[in-house]
Amino acid sequence: MTSPLNHHDSHPPARTHKITLIPGDGIGPEVTDATVAMLETAGRAHGCSFEWHRQDAGADAFKKTGEYIPKALYDSLETNRVGLKGPVTTPIGGGFASINVTLRKKFELFANFRPIRNLAGLHSRYPGVDLIIVRENTEDLYAGLEVMVQPGVAMGMKVITEKASTRVAKFAFEYAAKHNRKRIHSIHKANIMKLTDGLFLDSARKVAAGFPQVEYLEHIIDNTCMQLVLNPYQYDIILTENLYGDILSDLCSAFVGGLGMVPGANLGENCAVFEAVHGSAPDIAGKDMANPTALLRSAILMLEHLDEFATAETVQSALDKVYTEGTVLTRDVGGKSGTKAFTDAVIAAM
Numbered sequence: 402m403t404s405p406l407n408h409h410d411s412h413p414p415a416r417t418h419k420i421t422l423i424p425g426d427g428i429g430p431e432v433t434d435a436t437v438a439m440l441e442t443a444g445r446a447h448g449c450s451f452e453w454h455r456q457d458a459g460a461d462a463f464k465k466t467g468e469y470i471p472k473a474l475y476d477s478l479e480t481n482r483v484g485l486k487g488p489v490t491t492p493i494g495g496g497f498a499s500i501n502v503t504l505r506k507k508f509e510l511f512a513n514f515r516p517i518r519n520l521a522g523l524h525s526r527y528p529g530v531d532l533i534i535v536r537e538n539t540e541d542l543y544a545g546l547e548v549m550v551q552p553g554v555a556m557g558m559k560v561i562t563e564k565a566s567t568r569v570a571k572f573a574f575e576y577a578a579k580h581n582r583k584r585i586h587s588i589h590k591a592n593i594m595k596l597t598d599g600l601f602l603d604s605a606r607k608v609a610a611g612f613p614q615v616e617y618l619e620h621i622i623d624n625t626c627m628q629l630v631l632n633p634y635q636y637d638i639i640l641t642e643n644l645y646g647d648i649l650s651d652l653c654s655a656f657v658g659g660l661g662m663v664p665g666a667n668l669g670e671n672c673a674v675f676e677a678v679h680g681s682a683p684d685i686a687g688k689d690m691a692n693p694t695a696l697l698r699s700a701i702l703m704l705e706h707l708d709e710f711a712t713a714e715t716v717q718s719a720l721d722k723v724y725t726e727g728t729v730l731t732r733d734v735g736g737k738s739g740t741k742a743f744t745d746a747v748i749a750a751m
């Protein structure tokens with residue numbers, strides 16, 4: 402599998418990448434447009450260009466096509482094998498199933514890779530955090546197996562398999578070995594969920610045995626929340642199941658400036674979809690208030706996946722410059738600027 406940080410530096414002079422672009426809804430279209438503009442400028446300097454294949458998903462797609470995930474989107478991802486995705490709203494309670502979860506399952510994007518790092522220049526009560534969450538992406542309580550057993554009694558199934566647990570653990574350990582990360586913690590609640598979380602741990606331990614150079618530890622999820630707030634520096638790579646990974650990602654985003662800052666990659670054997678950790682943030686949608694940094698940092702992971710390291714570097718340096726200067730930042734990180742002004746500042750910094 403191509404991981405987001407494979408390094409190769411030599412390129413033929415001009416390259417065009419076909420990318421399935423899913424703007425999503427809420428703040429999705431705003432942060433996606435901003436990210437596309439920034440990538441195009443950065444790529445131009447390095448002979449790297451993009452063919453964006455725009456695809457609707459969710460409620461908007463349903464209005465147009467009668468499908469929440471239109472066939473055209475599946476076909477596009479099947480062909481391009483690389484996607485850049487904005488958030489798509491999942492209705493709470495009734496309504497359609499999560500588009501995000503459906504795509505992750507359909508394309509077997511089994512590893513959700515979420516690096517949590519402070520950007521140079523942005524003040525944080527936790528400076529210098531550098532940890533990675535590797536979240537299993539295809540099962541657990543996200544299997545969507547829920548039934549009303551009788552009126553007033555609902556039941557949900559937590560599904561954990563050896564296959565999915567082993568492949569995500571392998572991903573985490575291979576990543577650690579390749580990138581010289583020192584330690585992996587499996588996060589669980591196996592004292593209560595003895596069979597499901599027990600199987601997850603058992604699978605991780607077997608994989609860990611093949612990587613003696615990487616220290617392997619286990620923490621219980623509730624203790625982990627406290628440990629993270631007390632001392633996030635003790636964690637290097639967090640390996641965990643789907644639901645714990647979701648919750649820990651939002652918690653950890655607070656170390657580095659909040660949800661507007663944290664990128665993500667959904668990785669499988671044959672396909673990769675890059676998307677921010679945050680949701681569609683309906684409270685600020687359409688108000689020019691969204692911070693596009695999280696999606697832009699997801700796009701940096703995408704550029705690395707595409708072996709476009711020079712373009713990735715240009716984007717990263719421009720981001721660092723804008724955050725270090727600190728004069729054109731969005732409100733979520735203490736600034737006064739809008740999405741558009743921030744985007745222009747990053748482009749100007751290239």
Ligand code: ATP
Nearest residue numbers: 660661679680681682683684685690691692693733
């Ligand atoms: P989901 O369950 O769909 O992942 P969520 O519950 O994590 O979503 P979000 O939609 O991500 O919720 O929003 C949580 C809060 O963070 C909101 O107040 C929102 O305004 C803020 N937020 C999220 N993303 C951004 C962003 N890119 N820029 C600024 N604020 C953001």
